[in-house]
Amino acid sequence: MKKLLISLSMLLPFFVSAQKGYTLSGKVPQLKEPAKAYLAFYKDAAWRETDSVEIKNGKFEFNGNLAEPQTAIIAIRRSGAQQSGKQNDYQSFIIENSKISIEGKDSIYNAKITGSVAEKENSEREAMIKPITDKIIHLQNFYGKKDQAGVYQKSIEDRKKAGDSISKLVVKIKSINRQFVENHLNSFAGLLAYSTHVLDSKFDPVDAESLLHRFSPELQASPLGQSAINRIEIGKRRQQGAKATDFTQNDVNGKPFTLSSLRGKYVLVDFWASWCVPCRAENPNVVKAYNALKGDKFEIVSVSLDAGKDSWLNAIKTDGMPWIHVSDLKYWKNDVAVMYGISSVPQNLLIDPNGIIIAKNLRGEDLTDQLRKFIKP
CATH class of the missing domain: 2.60.40.1120 (Carboxypeptidase-like, regulatory domain)
Known part of the structure; x- marks a missing residue:
């Protein structure tokens, strides 16, 4: 009492x-x-x-x-x-x-x-970030210029250097946001920055939960605080070492597919969409990995965040992806994406034969080699 x-x-x-x-x-x-x-x-x-x-x-x-x-x-x-x-x-x-x-x-x-007060504090945070954001915009505009034929004016080497610079600037912004949060643990502006910039699309639930517990009790009990707690609990579902939450969703033929039906195999659950440019750029790497590893021990299940069936099916055919595809065509409100807290694509989870998540967000030209490190003979 x-x-x-x-x-x-x-x-x-x-x-x-x-x-x-x-x-x-x-x-x-x-x-x-x-x-x-x-x-x-x-x-x-x-x-x-x-x-x-x-x-x-x-x-x-x-x-x-x-x-x-x-x-x-x-x-x-x-x-x-x-x-x-x-x-x-x-x-x-x-x-x-x-x-x-x-x-x-x-x-x-x-x-x-x-x-x-919250607006004043948030404006101060934005003022610290704006010069860095301006640099990012300048680099994107300068090195992303194309001629009338749609060809980049800068070499691929220059664009890669610019990309590396942008990545470092993004890290700097994340650091500023993190420091702001840690300095405003009794402020709504701090909780809002936490909810927006710490709980990003790929946050670490353990780290995020530890930081949330440092906020004042009244902020933790507020609607935004409770929302953060809920997002962390959802985020734990895609954490390495967690048991993959089972789901059932219709495939391209409208027939129900259940994830646990693949128990005993390594399964790459890939979240994507036909309208997602980075997803489509990554698909050739996924196709290459599938062709190299497909068989009794490995399968891919792609969960689409599409809203239209025609565009979804056309993308599957165009990109040549001959594995299991499911979607409820609810766009960002796809039930599986919501259940796993997926707020950006592409993202993926690698599940072992026992249904445990052992890796996530594996991608790139060396995707096949990355997968081989986890998939035991």
């Missing part, structure tokens, strides 16, 4: 804060056209407008209450938007239960947002 009271007392500041509500006051004094301001939140995997108000004399105001801070979009739509050419006048920010001011001239796009 005493422990429960202590836990509730630690959560109390969070809940008290959540009860105060927010006031979002906007000023765009030079706005001439009749217009409305719109407030949108990200819900159910989509941005949804939840409130709107007329802008009068260049001013508008929103009031509400949040269970926790969250990312929002504030937008202006003018009655004569086509004539004004400002249809895309919006800005994203972190809204929280406080008095928040948005001040611009005749636009929201470059308006200054103050009053949200």
